[in-house]
Amino acid sequence: MWQKFGPVVTIVLAIFVLWYVMAVVMNTNWAYDKAKRADVELGFSELVADTWSQKKPRLPAPHQVVVELWNTTVMKAITSKRSLVFHAWITLSSTLMGFAMGTVLGILLAIGIVHNKAMNLSVMPWVIASQTIPILAIAPMIIVVLNAVGISGLVPKSVISMYLSFFPIVVGMVKGLRAPDAMQMDQMRTWNASKWTTLWALRWPSSVPYLFPSLKIGVAAALVGAIVAELPTGAVRGLGARLLAGSYYGQTIQIWSALLMAATLAASLVMILGRIEKYTLRKMGQSQGATR
Amino acid sequence: MSQPTVIEAKNLSLTFETNDGPVQALQGIDLTIKKGEFVSFIGPSGCGKTTFLRVMADLETPTGGEISVNGMTPEEARMKRAYGYVFQAAGLYPWRTIAGNIRLPLEIMGYSKAEQATRVKEVLELVHLDGVENKFPWQLSGGMQQRASIARALSFDADLLLMDEPFGALDEIVRDHLNEQLLELWAATNKTICFVTHSIPEAVYLSTKIVVMSPRPGRIIDIIESSLPKERPLDIRESAEFLDIAHRVREGLRAGHGDD
Numbered sequence: 001m002w003q004k005f006g007p008v009v010t011i012v013l014a015i016f017v018l019w020y021v022m023a024v025v026m027n028t029n030w031a032y033d034k035a036k037r038a039d040v041e042l043g044f045s046e047l048v049a050d051t052w053s054q055k056k057p058r059l060p061a062p063h064q065v066v067v068e069l070w071n072t073t074v075m076k077a078i079t080s081k082r083s084l085v086f087h088a089w090i091t092l093s094s095t096l097m098g099f100a101m102g103t104v105l106g107i108l109l110a111i112g113i114v115h116n117k118a119m120n121l122s123v124m125p126w127v128i129a130s131q132t133i134p135i136l137a138i139a140p141m142i143i144v145v146l147n148a149v150g151i152s153g154l155v156p157k158s159v160i161s162m163y164l165s166f167f168p169i170v171v172g173m174v175k176g177l178r179a180p181d182a183m184q185m186d187q188m189r190t191w192n193a194s195k196w197t198t199l200w201a202l203r204w205p206s207s208v209p210y211l212f213p214s215l216k217i218g219v220a221a222a223l224v225g226a227i228v229a230e231l232p233t234g235a236v237r238g239l240g241a242r243l244l245a246g247s248y249y250g251q252t253i254q255i256w257s258a259l260l261m262a263a264t265l266a267a268s269l270v271m272i273l274g275r276i277e278k279y280t281l282r283k284m285g286q287s288q289g290a291t292r
Numbered sequence: 293m294s295q296p297t298v299i300e301a302k303n304l305s306l307t308f309e310t311n312d313g314p315v316q317a318l319q320g321i322d323l324t325i326k327k328g329e330f331v332s333f334i335g336p337s338g339c340g341k342t343t344f345l346r347v348m349a350d351l352e353t354p355t356g357g358e359i360s361v362n363g364m365t366p367e368e369a370r371m372k373r374a375y376g377y378v379f380q381a382a383g384l385y386p387w388r389t390i391a392g393n394i395r396l397p398l399e400i401m402g403y404s405k406a407e408q409a410t411r412v413k414e415v416l417e418l419v420h421l422d423g424v425e426n427k428f429p430w431q432l433s434g435g436m437q438q439r440a441s442i443a444r445a446l447s448f449d450a451d452l453l454l455m456d457e458p459f460g461a462l463d464e465i466v467r468d469h470l471n472e473q474l475l476e477l478w479a480a481t482n483k484t485i486c487f488v489t490h491s492i493p494e495a496v497y498l499s500t501k502i503v504v505m506s507p508r509p510g511r512i513i514d515i516i517e518s519s520l521p522k523e524r525p526l527d528i529r530e531s532a533e534f535l536d537i538a539h540r541v542r543e544g545l546r547a548g549h550g551d552d
Contacts, residue, residue, distance in 0.1 A: 183379050190377040191397045205387045284387035285428035
C-alpha cells in the first residue's frame, strides 16, 4: 500500500504545507491593512487565522477552496448557474466533441501523410505551423468567423479544442502507421495485399501503442482549448467563464476552485484513456509480451 | 527430368545505385529450376543469394536479362500469389494468435471462413504445431515461431516456397530438427523450394541442387546436382557421399573468394 501511494501522499502533503505557508505570506499585507484601519494590534496566531480566512485573498488557503468546491458542487442543484458541475459539463461537452473531431481529423491526416508523397511533403509543415500560432489569438477569430456563417454555441468552441488536439494525434499516428518494418511490408507485398488491406491488417494494429499516448496528450489539449475558447468570447457558462468572472470580481477562491475542477477533469479523462489503453493492449496480446 | 520449369533465369543481372556508386548485386545469372526440386543458394554475405530470391519474389526488379516464374514475369506471379515467402525472422503479428497469423494471408486472399479453418488446421499439423492455435507468438519458442511462419507460407495454394535463411537465427539442435521436418514436409507436399543459407551442411543435407555463389559481383560459381537419395536420415551427414558434396561446395566457395 505504502509502496504504491506513499510517494504520492508525501508530495501532496508537501504541496499543502507549502500552500498554507504561501497563503500566510501573500495575504499578510491585507491582514495588516485591515488591522491598521480597525486600530487593532495583530498577534501571530491572529495573523495566521486572518490570512487563512479572508474573503478575497490573494492566495486562498486550501480549505477555503475545498469549502467553495463543496458548496458549488454537492450543495447546488446541477442545473443551477452557480453549480460548478454545470459549468464543468459545459466545458466537458465541447472538450469531448472537439477531441472526437480532432482524433478523426488527426488520424485521417496521418493516413494521408503516410500514403501520399505529396501530402507527406505538403501537409506536415502546415500542421506544425498551425501549432506555432498562439491559440489566444486565433480563438476569437474562429468564433467570429463561424458566427458570421451562422454557427455558434458548442461547435466553435469544439473547433478550437479540435485545433489543439489533432496535432499530437497526427504526429503520433504518422509514427505509428510507419512502425511496420521493411520485412513486414515486403511480406504484405508477397501476398499481393492492397494498400487498404495493409492499412487495416498491419499499419493500424501496429499504430495502436502510439495512438494512446497521443490521445492522452490530445484530450488534455482539447480541455485547454475549450477553456481558452470561453475566455475571449464573453461566454457566461463553462469553466473558462468562471475563471474570467472570478478575475473580474477578484473572486480568487472561485478561480482556484474552477482551476481545480479543470485539473480534476483533465486527470479523469487521461485516466479513462489509460484504462482503455490497458484493456486494448491486453486484448491485442501485447501487455503480456512486455511483462513476460 | 521431364518436370515443368518453375524458375528460369537467363543472363540476369541487377545493379543497385547507391551513394557510393553502382553496386553489381547480380551478374550473368543463368539457372533453371524444375518443379519439385529443392534448391539451396549458398555463399558469403553480399553474394546476391538473397537478392536473387527477392527478384524471384518481385521484391527487387532486375536491371538486365530475363527471369520467369511459372512461365510468367515475377510480377504476374506475385499477383497470382504463386509463391510463399519465409523471411529470416518469423515476423508473426504479436496482436494475432498463431491461428490468426496463419489465417492472415487467407483472409487477404479472400478464402471462405470454413476453408480458412480447415487450412489452418491442416498446415499446423503439417509443421507439428497442433494445439497452439490460440497462443500468442510470444508464448512460443523461436523455433516454433519459425515453424508457424512456414505454416503461414504453406497455407495458400502456392507450389513454390522461397525461404531466406529461415533457420539462421536458431541454434544448431533446433535447426537439425527443423531441417528434418522441412524435408518431410517437402516430400509430403511436393513443392518446389528455394532455400538461402550460410551453412554448408544444411545446404547439402536438404538440397537436390546446390547453387554456390560468390560476391562482387554476385554470380554463380558452381551448380551441384546432389546424388543423395530422397530419403535422408540425419546420419546421412556422416556418409562419404555427403562429405564429397560438402567438399565440392567448400571448394566452390573458396574459388569464389580467390578472386578478390
